[in-house]
Amino acid sequence: MSLLAAVPNAQEAVIATNDDATQCKRFAVEKGYWSDPYVSQMVSSAMQRRAPEINRGYYARVRAIQIMTEQFIKLTKQNCQIVNLGAGFDTMYWRLRDSSLLPRQFVEVDFPTVTSRKCHIIQSRKKLSDNINSKDGNLLVSSSDLHADDYHIIGTDLCKLDNLDLKLKDSKVDRSLPTLFICECVLVYIEPEKCEKLIRWISDNFPTAFFLNYEQVNMGDRFGQIMIENLKVRNCLLLGNSACQSLDTQAQRFLTQGWDGAEATPMTTVYRRLPVAEIEKIEKLEFLDELELLDQLFCHYCLCWAYKDANNIGLSKISLHGTLIE
Ligand SMILES: C[S@@+](CC[C@H](N)C(=O)[O-])C[C@H]1O[C@@H](n2cnc3c(N)ncnc32)[C@H](O)[C@@H]1O
Numbered sequence: 001m002s003l004l005a006a007v008p009n010a011q012e013a014v015i016a017t018n019d020d021a022t023q024c025k026r027f028a029v030e031k032g033y034w035s036d037p038y039v040s041q042m043v044s045s046a047m048q049r050r051a052p053e054i055n056r057g058y059y060a061r062v063r064a065i066q067i068m069t070e071q072f073i074k075l076t077k078q079n080c081q082i083v084n085l086g087a088g089f090d091t092m093y094w095r096l097r098d099s100s101l102l103p104r105q106f107v108e109v110d111f112p113t114v115t116s117r118k119c120h121i122i123q124s125r126k127k128l129s130d131n132i133n134s135k136d137g138n139l140l141v142s143s144s145d146l147h148a149d150d151y152h153i154i155g156t157d158l159c160k161l162d163n164l165d166l167k168l169k170d171s172k173v174d175r176s177l178p179t180l181f182i183c184e185c186v187l188v189y190i191e192p193e194k195c196e197k198l199i200r201w202i203s204d205n206f207p208t209a210f211f212l213n214y215e216q217v218n219m220g221d222r223f224g225q226i227m228i229e230n231l232k233v234r235n236c237l238l239l240g241n242s243a244c245q246s247l248d249t250q251a252q253r254f255l256t257q258g259w260d261g262a263e264a265t266p267m268t269t270v271y272r273r274l275p276v277a278e279i280e281k282i283e284k285l286e287f288l289d290e291l292e293l294l295d296q297l298f299c300h301y302c303l304c305w306a307y308k309d310a311n312n313i314g315l316s317k318i319s320l321h322g323t324l325i326e
Contacts, residue, residue: 013236014189015113018088019043021185024050024058033059033282037098038091041125042118052286053294057301059282060271061214064303064320065182066095067274071318072180072210073101080178081105083168085158085198086186089118093151094131102133103180105150107171109164112144112155119146119153147171158186159194161201178208178313188215188240195240196257203258207310210318211254216244217266217302224300247302254306261316262306267298273320 008016022043027050029036069092073080080103084090087108096102108115119141122128132139134148141147144155145167152171156163173179181202187195202209218224219241228238238244243253247264254262271279288294307315 007235010235010237011111011113013231013234015111016234017185017189017236018110018114022089023048024054025062028055028058028062031055032285034062036091036095038094038128039089041128042089042091042121051290052288053290053297055286056271056282056288056294057267057297060267060274060298061184061301061303063274063278064267064270065184065212065214066092067320068212068303068305068318069096069180069182070099070101072178072315073103075314075318076103076178078103080180081107081173082180082182083107083109083173084182084184085109086183086189087153088114089121090184092182094128097131097133102150104174104177105152105172107152107154107168107173109154109156109158109167111157115146115153115155116144119144122146122153145170158198159190161197164201165205175205176207178210178315179206181206181209181211183211183213183215185215187213188238188244189236191239192242195243196253199254199259200257203254203308207308208313208315209308210315211259211306213250213304213306214301215250215304216241216300217247217250217264218300219244220246223296227300247304250302250304251306254304258308259306260308262304263319264302264304265320267301267303268295270303270320271298 022039026039026043029039033055078101082103084092087110090108093106123141129139132148132151139146139148146153154167154171156167158164219228228241231238243249247266250264251262309315
């Protein structure tokens, strides 16, 4: 009998990052960093304590994405769609529903292994299934997909564009509507050529689109190399690392693939643009003596956004406005 723990294959290792992200989000929510009544439905309580800097990192990531998403929805007066690529167990659909800010269609994409688990969780938790809009109360669920009136979960590899195209059509996605694509720590797991094809395919097919991408940056330095090595031990390879070298490489991959404009902002800056009252509140939640570590973490993640605005609806104006605390 072997005493060695089974090493996950590369895809299993990437899929496991969703469990980790969901556990971290649940832990931070339970600490009071932000409110999300649904994340506890997605995963069991975190066994492992998370360090304060990790909680602050998740807070900044979740809040920045939420703030920019809400701007997009308000700008389009909800006459829009959201497609979350590599959504994992994200709960944004329910949070937007609670704020009466749902777009016309909300679609989540992930590997079928992940989406079938999410479909199963939704079906077995009334707090989730009862809060999905569907006229007759029925959710159309197959092995890895779910379709309701305005919420869809589709299982496909993001690199299989024909299948993605087909499944987005099944989800009533209308290419002429303004569409927000959200990607949170996903592209970094995809080979650069495949990622470029995905970004190009979106820009070719959605004339009015906004892309919000959160992921690693400055990966060429010592701290970045340690992050890469730590993940490699778990067989989790950052295949898309070449686009995560600098803010410029992050933005350029959109500009070279047909997008009109792109901007990448380090999380150090994003954090200082979040609502001041909120920052004051969350900074009191836990004592943080490793400010340097927090700064290093923030330096190695960024928020990058890109837009295509065929009808000039003002997508270039979406940004993190807040007060920049110097
Ligand atoms: C770090 S998790 C992030 C999940 C979610 N976006 C969040 O922030 O909580 C990365 C997710 O991307 C998904 N993913 C990575 N590569 C993918 C691909 N080629 N096709 C579909 N999903 C993919 C994984 O399955 C996983 O759910």
